[in-house]
Amino acid sequence: xxxxxxxxxxxxxxxxxxxxxxxxxxxxxxxxxxxxxxxxxxxxxxxxxxxxxx
Amino acid sequence: xxxxxxxxxxxxxxxxxxxxxxxxxxxxxxxxxxxxxxxxxxxxxxxxxxxxxxxxxxxxxxxxxxxxxxxxxxxxxxxxxxxxxxxxxxxxxxxxxxxxxxxxxxxxxxxxxxxxxxxxxxxxxxxxxxxxxxxxxxxxxxxxxxxxxxxxxxxxxxxxxxxxxxxxxxxxxxxxxxxxxxxxxxxxxxxxxxxxxxxxxxxxxxxxxxxxxxxxxxxxxxxxxxxxxxxxxxxxxxxxxxxxxxxxxxxxxxxxxxxxxxxxxxxxxxxxxxxxxxxxxxxxxxxxxxxxxxxxxxxxxxxxxxxxxxxxxxxxxxxxxxxxxxxxxxxxxxxxxxxxxxxxxxxxxxxxxxxxxxxxxxxxxxxxxxxxxxxxxxxxxxxxxxxxxxxxxxxxxxxxxxxxxxxxxxxxxxxxxxxxxxxxxxxxxxxxxxxxxxxxxxxxxxxxxxxxxxxxxxxxxxxxxxxxxxxxxxxxxxxxxxxxxxxxxxxxxxxxxxxxxxxxxxxxxxxxxxxxxxxxxxxxxxxxxxxxxxxxxxxxxxxxxxxxxxxxxxxxxxxxxxxxxxxxxxxxxxxxxxxxxxxxxxxxxxxxxxxxxxxxxxxxxxxxxxxxxxxxxxxxxxxxxxxxxxxxxxxxxxxxxxxxxxxxxxxxxxxxxxxxxxxxxxxxxxxxxxxxxxxxxxxxxxxxxxxxxxxxxxxxxxxxxxxxxxxxxxxxxxxxxxxxxxxxxxxxxxxxxxxxxxxxxxxxxxxxxxxxxxxxxxxxxxxxxxxxxxxxxxxxxxxxxxxxxxxxxxxxxxxxxxxxxxxxxxxxxxxxxxxxxxxxxxxxxxxxxx
Numbered sequence: 108x109x110x111x112x113x114x115x116x117x118x119x120x121x122x123x124x125x126x127x128x129x130x131x132x133x134x135x136x137x138x139x140x141x142x143x144x145x146x147x148x149x150x151x152x153x154x155x156x157x158x159x160x161x
Numbered sequence: 162x163x164x165x166x167x168x169x170x171x172x173x174x175x176x177x178x179x180x181x182x183x184x185x186x187x188x189x190x191x192x193x194x195x196x197x198x199x200x201x202x203x204x205x206x207x208x209x210x211x212x213x214x215x216x217x218x219x220x221x222x223x224x225x226x227x228x229x230x231x232x233x234x235x236x237x238x239x240x241x242x243x244x245x246x247x248x249x250x251x252x253x254x255x256x257x258x259x260x261x262x263x264x265x266x267x268x269x270x271x272x273x274x275x276x277x278x279x280x281x282x283x284x285x286x287x288x289x290x291x292x293x294x295x296x297x298x299x300x301x302x303x304x305x306x307x308x309x310x311x312x313x314x315x316x317x318x319x320x321x322x323x324x325x326x327x328x329x330x331x332x333x334x335x336x337x338x339x340x341x342x343x344x345x346x347x348x349x350x351x352x353x354x355x356x357x358x359x360x361x362x363x364x365x366x367x368x369x370x371x372x373x374x375x376x377x378x379x380x381x382x383x384x385x386x387x388x389x390x391x392x393x394x395x396x397x398x399x400x401x402x403x404x405x406x407x408x409x410x411x412x413x414x415x416x417x418x419x420x421x422x423x424x425x426x427x428x429x430x431x432x433x434x435x436x437x438x439x440x441x442x443x444x445x446x447x448x449x450x451x452x453x454x455x456x457x458x459x460x461x462x463x464x465x466x467x468x469x470x471x472x473x474x475x476x477x478x479x480x481x482x483x484x485x486x487x488x489x490x491x492x493x494x495x496x497x498x499x500x501x502x503x504x505x506x507x508x509x510x511x512x513x514x515x516x517x518x519x520x521x522x523x524x525x526x527x528x529x530x531x532x533x534x535x536x537x538x539x540x541x542x543x544x545x546x547x548x549x550x551x552x553x554x555x556x557x558x559x560x561x562x563x564x565x566x567x568x569x570x571x572x573x574x575x576x577x578x579x580x581x582x583x584x585x586x587x588x589x590x591x592x593x594x595x596x597x598x599x600x601x602x603x604x605x606x607x608x609x610x611x612x613x614x615x616x617x618x619x620x621x622x623x624x625x626x627x628x629x630x631x632x633x634x635x636x637x638x639x640x641x642x643x644x645x646x647x648x649x650x651x652x653x654x655x656x657x658x659x660x661x662x663x664x665x666x667x668x669x670x671x672x673x674x675x676x677x678x679x680x681x682x683x684x685x686x687x688x689x690x691x692x693x694x695x696x697x698x699x700x701x702x703x704x705x706x707x708x709x710x711x712x713x714x715x716x717x718x719x720x721x722x723x724x725x726x727x728x729x730x731x732x733x734x735x736x737x738x739x740x741x742x743x744x745x746x747x748x749x750x751x752x753x754x755x756x757x758x759x760x761x762x763x764x765x766x767x768x769x770x771x772x773x774x775x776x777x778x779x780x781x782x783x784x785x786x787x788x789x790x791x792x793x794x795x796x797x798x799x800x801x802x803x804x805x806x807x808x809x810x811x812x813x814x815x816x817x818x819x820x821x822x823x824x825x826x827x828x829x830x831x832x833x834x835x836x837x838x839x840x841x842x843x844x845x846x847x848x849x850x851x852x853x854x855x856x857x858x859x860x861x862x863x864x865x866x867x868x869x870x871x872x873x874x875x876x877x878x879x880x881x882x883x884x885x886x887x888x889x890x891x892x893x894x895x896x897x898x899x900x901x902x903x904x905x906x907x908x909x910x911x912x913x914x915x916x917x918x919x920x921x922x923x924x925x926x927x928x929x930x931x932x933x934x935x936x937x938x939x940x941x942x943x944x945x946x947x948x949x950x951x952x953x954x955x956x957x958x959x960x961x962x963x964x965x966x967x968x969x970x971x972x973x974x975x976x977x978x979x980x981x982x983x984x985x986x987x988x989x990x991x992x993x994x995x
Contacts (some may be wrong), residue, residue: 138198
């Protein structure tokens, strides 16, 4: 199964490898930024439009 | 563009008073990027700007946690704290390119946060708002519907409603006499800055103190001999537990930002300078809010985190702050002592701090958006003033804030300067330059008068009164343990033009078709002015009482039903006592009634006295008939009431005495009614955009007004174009009011000519005006200094005038972000020649 921890946007927590942050770059109409969202390492990423294998 | 060419262009712009183009050229590349990166969050015509969307992440997170906790045995305050902590732990966070400060209530820069647990009627507005639902619309409307359905019956307002007097509630919700809803989690929250922002402690220190309090309490309740005096400790331990949950969540989200900054630096960023900046952000967020700040960046970041968390806990409609006073020591350390920052680098930080504040937004009900056009809430930051010992408190950061404001030109936050006789000339020049460059701020506040006012009305000791900040637009509030007010419900805001309307209708409101005011009898039977005035006093007391009763009730039951564990955790009186911060018994109180649409009463009473009873030109029956018909078929009579009755603001005792008499009746009543802290309820005439919002709610009045006409623009400002005798006459009228004892404060708008106030001569003219204003004991004045030509051009080509700012009422807004009616109203204001 495709899971978040195999994605290049996934950064695991040092203190707990079962969790991490999904970090992506976004450019909207006014600004560019990096966003971060907490995710579980084994979260199903098969329908994630931003998934990209490490 | 070369440096000399750029300089020539800047001078050209300044010569033509095109300050916004000059600012664009003058500010650093970083500030220019960040300024243009802002998504405009103020509503325009009651609607949010294109591209701005309601944030669904927080409502979904809060709802999922609420469902999980539904059968938990935790008391509500602990459950609520866990819900908010869950939102903070799991929300999306972001760091904008070139930013040095981080933290936002929404999940993305273009989102506005929605609290689904505040009020069901607010959630209905979210659902029905045609423009702010994010894509894909159908899917997200379903999510909104599900969230709304879960919280229906469970929101703060749903819980509070059964406790209010039904009659009062219907009158308040009719929207005719008041503005706002009485909620502890929806208002203007002061902060105990003396506890939190003097460098003595931060979140971890408070956690350690609360842990000790819990331990002490736990020991007591487990003593072998059970005692009645220990019963309250059980509830206190719950409150303390909730406070710790909030503080720990605050520390965790900061560390999330630290982590993100490090990830970007180590994995994405290639520019070495930006890498260092990101690592500095990481270091800053590891430090604050857990520990006290050590430098300016940490101090500003600490402030942003406090505001972010507080605005996740509650819908905050204001931003009481004294940023030069509390951040000043760190500016001094970095720029003057350690020299770790240049002035330019400090200005970049300060300018960005203003930008971070400008982009804050929480979804507000339509009446709020219409009353506060172009902004989310009134972020009136207090500068200057005096220290607790009475010495001048202005510092280098006072100046830096004003210089940064001229570069970034945000309308919100806006500044209010506490003037006193010892303010240095260099500071006065900075104030003047901000006003001259058309920011509409700082407003000037007469510090000695307002300190005395705070002591008179609310019995704050002098050293506490001297700490005062603007709790919202105008009203002073200390930043001390018992002095600060944790919420001020907008609901104690009276649409005062209705007082006069009800005199003529015996309390019946034709707009909402219900009896709202008192039955003061058929006005056609009034045979002298005193009977009219007696009816006016009765209507005034009736309206004020309805509002005060509702707010008092909410303040008393709020702490139990709708607690504020985060605000409690950063307030000394709550950390010490274990009681919710809104609990009246631990607060001195700082209540006031905002009096919208006040001067209409004065001009109307003067007109009735003159034309009906003195000149005997009309009878009361004829007046009532004309008013009931909205002056239709009586245009000649209406013009008579407009032109031939004396008007406020012309140094005319005939009408000025009526103003003073009305205020003193209200002041007398203010001391008869009580807040739950046992303190008074003084009135404060000012308007925000109420003069436009209520235009179709207030009927015809004896000052010649028709239903639908804009009301006067605010406070004790004369009606637009009705002040005919020049600026000194306006001041002399205002000076007849006792600004210490006749009310809480009194807003005065004045419009000045940009060409008259050029150069050194212009500065001296303005300074002389301020001297007169101060000597006359007037507490407030604010200026618009933008010419008609610029404003009319901005109406035609708004895209070229995005950063033109005007002073609306107790706040500033970008001219292009307010309604056409408000724009025209501002243009109509008399330009005073000094």
